[in-house]
Amino acid sequence: xxxxxxxxxxxxxxxxxxxxxxxxxxxxxxxxxxxxxxxxxxxxxxxxxxxxxxxxxxxxxxxxxxxxxxxxxxxxxxxxxxxxxxxxxxxxxxxxxxxxxxxxxxxxxxxxxxxxxxxxxxxxxxxxxxxxxxxxxxxxxxxxxxxxxxxxxxxxxxxxxxxxxxxxxxxxxxxxxxxxxxxxxxxxxxxxxxxxxxxxxxxxxxxxxxxxxxxxxxxxxxxxxxxxxxxxxxxx
Numbered sequence: 719x720x721x722x723x724x725x726x727x728x729x730x731x732x733x734x735x736x737x738x739x740x741x742x743x744x745x746x747x748x749x750x751x752x753x754x755x756x757x758x759x760x761x762x763x764x765x766x767x768x769x770x771x772x773x774x775x776x777x778x779x780x781x782x783x784x785x786x787x788x789x790x791x792x793x794x795x796x797x798x799x800x801x802x803x804x805x806x807x808x809x810x811x812x813x814x815x816x817x818x819x820x821x822x823x824x825x826x827x828x829x830x831x832x833x834x835x836x837x838x839x840x841x842x843x844x845x846x847x848x849x850x851x852x853x854x855x856x857x858x859x860x861x862x863x864x865x866x867x868x869x870x871x872x873x874x875x876x877x878x879x880x881x882x883x884x885x886x887x888x889x890x891x892x893x894x895x896x897x898x899x900x901x902x903x904x905x906x907x908x909x910x911x912x913x914x915x916x917x918x919x920x921x922x923x924x925x926x927x928x929x930x931x932x933x934x935x936x937x938x939x940x941x942x943x944x945x946x947x948x949x950x951x952x953x954x
Contacts, residue, residue: 719775719870720832721766723799724822724853725759727783727790728843755790758838760797760905761898765868766836767798768903773870775833776800780825782810782818788921795916796908802921803829809926812938815844819852821936824929826857834875835895839864847897854895862888866901 730752755763766777779794781787782805791802805825813821826835835857837850847863854861866885867878873892878885880899908916926936934940 719769719773719834721769721775721777722826722829722832722835723759723762723766723777723779723794724835724837724849725763725779725781725790725794726756726838726841726843726849727753727781727787728756728841730754753786753790755793756838756841756843758840758842758898758900760838761900761902762836762838763794763797763799764903764905765898766834767906769834769868769870778803778829780805780822780829782806782813782821782825791921792916792919793908795919795921796912797906798912802919804921804923805929806923807925807927809933809937812941813936814941814943815846815848815852816942817936817940819849819856820940821929821931822849823853823856824931825924826853828924828929833892835859835893837895837897839897839899850895850897857893857895860890860894861896862890862894863897865896865898868896868898868902 763779770777777799778801779791779799780803781791785806787804787806791804795802803825805821810821826832835853840847851861851863862877862879864880865877866880869876874889875892875894876887876889877896879888880901926933
């Protein structure tokens with residue numbers, strides 16, 4: 719089973735107050751603040767590892783961002799992921815969720831065959847929950863969001879999808895994309911062996927020219943959603 723996990727590096731919640739906005743582009747300046755793997759994405763990594771342990775295969779983790787995102791990818795490798803890919807190019811800077819979804823989908827197409835693409839249900843810095851569904855749409859595959867339990871049998875993924883006060887059971891054929899909640903598992907800690915192996919593991923870096931992308935659909939030019947004015951926080 720070929721499993722792909724899309725992760726995002728986000729500011730640590732303790733650092734949110736220190737985040738600054740670029741006055742020229744109105745995008746977040748991430749340099750100089752402590753960053754972590756988006757917590758929901760850790761659950762996606764853990765679930766991919768559990769599926770690999772049960773059904774065999776490989777886990778590939780991918781992320782888009784500046785060079786410092788390598789730290790998040792190495793953390794995923796330390797947890798047990800087999801391969802890591804960093805999508806890194808100034809051409810991708812300023813991407814909104816649509817441009818990000820498009821770029822990630824093109825990277826997944828470059829990877830080739832896959833069975834499940836996993837995401838955390840949302841990123842704690844944006845809270846849009848749009849990238850997972852957006853990637854599924856770009857790839858033309860089925861999607862299930864807010865999953866709290868996964869079972870696979872005869873090329874069918876059966877999932878419990880969390881609702882406000884209950885859940886529903888949904889089935890789709892593989893390949894598919896899923897977004898997972900915190901309920902689905904408890905992410906493992908990296909072992910000392912995993913940490914040492916992650917230091918030595920190669921992280922593949924793909925730039926815009928390495929992907930079959932339409933330059934009008936990436937970065938700021940490919941982002942219909944843009945911050946045009948920063949408004950100060952209201953105090954009550």
